[in-house]
Amino acid sequence: MKEQKNIERLFQEKFKDFEAIPPQDSWDNIASRLTEKKKKKRIIPFWFQFSGIAASLVIIGSLIWNYQSENNNSIIENSNNIVSEDSNEKTNNDSFENKTITSSESNKLNVKTSDINQKEKNRIQNYSNGLNDSKNAIVSNSKEKKKSNNIIIAKHKKPNTYLVNNTTTNNTIKNKRSKTKNNNLLATENLIQKELNNSNGNNLVQIQNQKEDLIAKTKNINSTQIEAFFEKENSQINYTNNKNDSKVNDTINTIVASNEIIIKDSTLVEKIAEKTNPLEELLAAKEDGKNEDEKEKEKRNRWAISSNASPVYFNSLAEGSSLDQQFDSNEKNYATTLSYGIGGSYLITDKISIKTGINNINLSYNTNDVLFRNSLSTTNNNIKALSRNENSETMVFSAPNSKNDIGDVVILLSEKTGTLKQDLSYIEVPLELSYKILDKKFGIEVIGGMSTLLLNNNTVSLVTDGMEMNVGKANNLNNIHFSSNVGLGFKYSFWKNFNANFQPMFKYQINTFSENSGNFKPYFIGLYSGISFSF
Amino acid sequence: MIIEQLIYECTNYNTKAQEQLYRLLAPKLFSVCLKYSRNYEEAQDNLQEGFLLIFDKISQFKNKGSFEGWAKRVVINYTLQQYRNQNVFEIVSENIPDIENVEIDDENISLDFLTKIIQELPDRYRLVFNLYVIDDYSHKEIAEMLGINIGTSKSNLARAKAILKEKIELNNNYSIKKTK
Numbered sequence: 136m137k138e139q140k141n142i143e144r145l146f147q148e149k150f151k152d153f154e155a156i157p158p159q160d161s162w163d164n165i166a167s168r169l170t171e172k173k174k175k176k177r178i179i180p181f182w183f184q185f186s187g188i189a190a191s192l193v194i195i196g197s198l199i200w201n202y203q204s205e206n207n208n209s210i211i212e213n214s215n216n217i218v219s220e221d222s223n224e225k226t227n228n229d230s231f232e233n234k235t236i237t238s239s240e241s242n243k244l245n246v247k248t249s250d251i252n253q254k255e256k257n258r259i260q261n262y263s264n265g266l267n268d269s270k271n272a273i274v275s276n277s278k279e280k281k282k283s284n285n286i287i288i289a290k291h292k293k294p295n296t297y298l299v300n301n302t303t304t305n306n307t308i309k310n311k312r313s314k315t316k317n318n319n320l321l322a323t324e325n326l327i328q329k330e331l332n333n334s335n336g337n338n339l340v341q342i343q344n345q346k347e348d349l350i351a352k353t354k355n356i357n358s359t360q361i362e363a364f365f366e367k368e369n370s371q372i373n374y375t376n377n378k379n380d381s382k383v384n385d386t387i388n389t390i391v392a393s394n395e396i397i398i399k400d401s402t403l404v405e406k407i408a409e410k411t412n413p414l415e416e417l418l419a420a421k422e423d424g425k426n427e428d429e430k431e432k433e434k435r436n437r438w439a440i441s442s443n444a445s446p447v448y449f450n451s452l453a454e455g456s457s458l459d460q461q462f463d464s465n466e467k468n469y470a471t472t473l474s475y476g477i478g479g480s481y482l483i484t485d486k487i488s489i490k491t492g493i494n495n496i497n498l499s500y501n502t503n504d505v506l507f508r509n510s511l512s513t514t515n516n517n518i519k520a521l522s523r524n525e526n527s528e529t530m531v532f533s534a535p536n537s538k539n540d541i542g543d544v545v546i547l548l549s550e551k552t553g554t555l556k557q558d559l560s561y562i563e564v565p566l567e568l569s570y571k572i573l574d575k576k577f578g579i580e581v582i583g584g585m586s587t588l589l590l591n592n593n594t595v596s597l598v599t600d601g602m603e604m605n606v607g608k609a610n611n612l613n614n615i616h617f618s619s620n621v622g623l624g625f626k627y628s629f630w631k632n633f634n635a636n637f638q639p640m641f642k643y644q645i646n647t648f649s650e651n652s653g654n655f656k657p658y659f660i661g662l663y664s665g666i667s668f669s670f
Numbered sequence: 671m672i673i674e675q676l677i678y679e680c681t682n683y684n685t686k687a688q689e690q691l692y693r694l695l696a697p698k699l700f701s702v703c704l705k706y707s708r709n710y711e712e713a714q715d716n717l718q719e720g721f722l723l724i725f726d727k728i729s730q731f732k733n734k735g736s737f738e739g740w741a742k743r744v745v746i747n748y749t750l751q752q753y754r755n756q757n758v759f760e761i762v763s764e765n766i767p768d769i770e771n772v773e774i775d776d777e778n779i780s781l782d783f784l785t786k787i788i789q790e791l792p793d794r795y796r797l798v799f800n801l802y803v804i805d806d807y808s809h810k811e812i813a814e815m816l817g818i819n820i821g822t823s824k825s826n827l828a829r830a831k832a833i834l835k836e837k838i839e840l841n842n843n844y845s846i847k848k849t850k
Contacts, residue, residue, distance in 0.1 A: 142831050142838075143803045150804050154697035155704055157717055162692055169688060172726070266712055485681050 136309060157252040188670075191440055194477065420520040436632055437482040441492070441667030443636070444475040448660040449498045455655035457553060457611065457648060458595070459518045460501050460533040474661055476563070486571045494563040496588070498659065502555040505531045507597065521595055527606035532596075553599030557609060559594035569624055578634075580624040586642060590614050611648045618642040618658075638663040673737055681729045688725055695738060696721075699745050704785055705800050706749040708793070716752065719837040720745035746805065747815075754816045779838070786839045793829035794818075802827050 213461070451471040478492025510529050518532050569586025574580075578638035593608045622640030629635055643658040674784055679687030689811075703713040722743050731740050751805060797816060801807040802823075807815070809823045816823070 142835055144781075146784065146788075146834075147805050149779070149781055150701070150705070153699045153701040153705075153781060157696050157700040158714055161696070161700075161714055162689065162719055164718050166685065166689065168718070168722055169683075169685065169725060172722075611813065 161592050179388050240468065288292060289430045309528060313446075328355070436669035437666045438653070439480045439482075439488075439634075441480070441634075441636060441665050441670035442476075443478065443480045443492075443494070443638075443663045444473065445640075445661040445663040445667030447474045447496060447498065448474045449500055450658060450660075451500075452500070452643075452656040456502055457655040457657075458502060458557065461518075462505065462555075465505065465534055466503045468501050468503065470496040470501070472499055474663070480569075480667075486574075488569050488571075488580075490565070490567050490569060490584075492565055494565070496561045496563050496659075496661075497592075498559045498561070498657075500557055501598070501614075502557070505532055505553055505555045505597075506537050506550045507553055507599075508536055508550045510648040520609050522610040523607040524605065526604055527597070530606065553597050556596050556598050557607075558592065558594045558596070559563065559590065559612070562591055563618075565620060567620060576628055578624075578626040580626075582620070582622045582624050582640065584618055585619050586618045588616050588618060588644070590616075612648055613649050614642060616646045618644045626667075632668055633668045634669070636663070636665050636667055671700055674733070677728060677731060677737060680725060683725075692721060694703045694739055701740060702742055702745055703749065705788055705804060706746065706797065707794075708753075709789055712752075718813060720748045723748055734828040737810065742805075744800075744816070750797060750815055753797055770798070779841075783841065787834055790837075791833060795826050795833065798823055799830040799834070832841075 151667035258593030278439065386570055448471055451467070451469075454463060456465065456467070476492055476493050476498040478490055478494075480488045482488040509533055510531060521532075523530070535552075561585045565584060565586040567582050569580040569582040572579045573583060590612055594605055595607050595609055596603050596605045598604075620640055621644045622638055624636060624638040626634045626636050638661075640663060642661065642663045644656075647657055648655070676687050676691050680691055698719050700713065703717045703720065704710070707713040707716050724741050727744065732739060761840075788799065791799065794816070798812055801812045801815070802809065809820045809827075812817070812818075812823045813820045818826075
């Protein structure tokens with residue numbers, strides 16, 4: 136049967152419900168390619184997540200370190216206290232001195248093997264405390280291998296009681312320590328080290344091997360330890376400083392006790408090794424794709440950390456002067472300064488995120504054409520908002536149009552023109568909400584919020600003829616003030632979880648001045664740019 | 671399983687969900703590939719690459735419109751990439767007779783045959799013909815997608831139709847002869 140047909144219609148009709156079953160091997164090909172991709176995809180973010188956390192901990196840790204470096208000393212003090220609770224102080228001191236020698240010595244001796252039967256029992260007595268030292272060295276060795284940062288244990292020698300205590304209540308002690316600032320630092324270091332371990336030993340097998348190696352090594356050390364220790368005696372190294380002889384009288388008891396401790400040591404090492412288990416489980420769970428939390432995370436990266444730096448354009452909405460009303464009409468110029476800091480954000484919904492951070496911000500502005508002169512004696516302060524220091528006690532400042540003493544020729548001659556420069560520096564803690572308008576590779580968001588600004592530097596200096604002299608500080612600044620912030624955020628995600636950000640922000644300062652602020656309404660504009668990493 | 675659920679699982683790289691989605695869409699998309707590709711083997715390749723792209727970009731699907739339509743566009747775009755840079759010997763000035771109708775014997779025209787003659791078209795003609803006639807794109811859109819101008823798209827379409835008509839008529843004659 137023949138008919139005339141439009142060629143387009145012919146094809147349209149024929150192909151309308153056209154379906155074709157693809158060859159069977161198509162899916163197999165796709166599936167194998169998908170698993171390849173999946174592996175690549177998953178391993179990389181996993182690494183970066185942890186390195187990101189590690190990096191932020193390093194930053195925080197180093198900040199704390201800088202601010203609290205003096206606390207290092209007190210760490211040692213603390214640990215001495217712990218030790219002395221349980222120990223004979225003399226022993227403690229002696230062994231502390233010998234610490235380095237013993238630990239290195241015991242390392243050497245571990246390698247050697249000799250017959251324990253040859254040992255004389257009475258000598259054991261003399262060196263029982265030294266044995267403890269060596270044993271401590273094991274602890275420090277094994278910890279070193281684990282990269283655990285328990286400085287206190289490694290640094291201090293203790294009698295048996297403390298060690299036993301240590302093995303059983305290690306965690307408790309740690310908890311106690313964490314209550315003090317100093318030990319926060321330690322904890323942070325431990326964390327960092329753990330993270331490093333994590334990334335180093337990302338390979339599950341590697342971790343397992345390390346662990347087994349470690350345990351095996353420790354056991355090895357333990358078994359050779361006693362022999363090695365007495366070998367040490369033969370090698371004529373003098374450890375007899377210790378004055379703890381009276382404490383251990385029975386040789387057999389000593390050996391039994393040390394064996395016990397050594398066993399406990401090995402359980403300690405096992406305990407430490409076991410700490411990596413949660414990570415392994417996490418890894419395994421990830422591999423199986425069963426970990427719900429991880430799935431959640433992969434779905435959307437809710438957290439982000441960022442760094443930023445910005446030029447800051449400081450200005451005032453009104454023509455006032457914060458120093459004194461007499462300078463209201465003086466020309467002012469505002470320096471462009473720098474703000475920098477770090478921040479974090481959390482995605483509340485798909486569109487809205489909350490962000491905070493900590494920034495350092497410097498502001499500076501000059502009041503030009505200020506007349507000043509030096510008088511011979513201390514004069515009355517004629518700038519209300521300036522607390523003068525010893526440099527400027529004899530100085531009189533005035534605005535060019537307020538020459539009350541114009542009749543005084545001497546004054547007129549001695550007057551010079553300079554610039555009063557006010558430098559302020561703040562720690563800024565913003566709290567902002569942002570709403571995403573566009574969220575693709577390139578994104579736009581609207582940001583609004585407020586900042587708390589903590590004053591940390593406040594100087595007024597006089598600049599004239601290229602010289603700068605500190606003349607005091609402003610006394611009308613609040614230590615804490617707030618600003619209201621609005622701005623736009625632009626981001627470009629150039630790689631996976633990494634975004635480049637650019638955020639022009641307008642920040643209007645609300646209660647900068649406690650009083651006498653004249654008609655000075657400061658604000659600043661920052662062009663914050665930086666990089667953020669989401670995880 | 672509801673398609674939304676399936677898509678969500680796919681964004682989490684759930685292999686089972688991916689396979690289900692494949693089973694669901696493969697027949698439709700393979701027919702697309704067959705029409706846009708030169709032959710069966712290339713159609714299979716394009717299908718596989720297209721699906722990998724779909725799974726890769728699935729998080730970009732925003733639940734606007736049908737998922738099938740989205741997936742089809744991904745596959746079409748992929749095949750276009752494969753073939754659009756192949757140059758066709760252009761005969762722009764030639765006047766192509768605008769005869770749209772062709773005499774056919776319905777029973778003698780199989781889908782296989784039509785697929786075959788589409789595949790035999792030069793790359794550009796095939797793409798333009800498919801986009802315009804079967805998938806309803808306008809000449810303007812086609813011109814943008816292929817990076818050619820609208821006139822070229824129109825003339826390519828006319829050439830494609832002329833070639834197809836010729837082949838169908840040849841086939842008719844052949845089958846007529848055969849039946850005699």
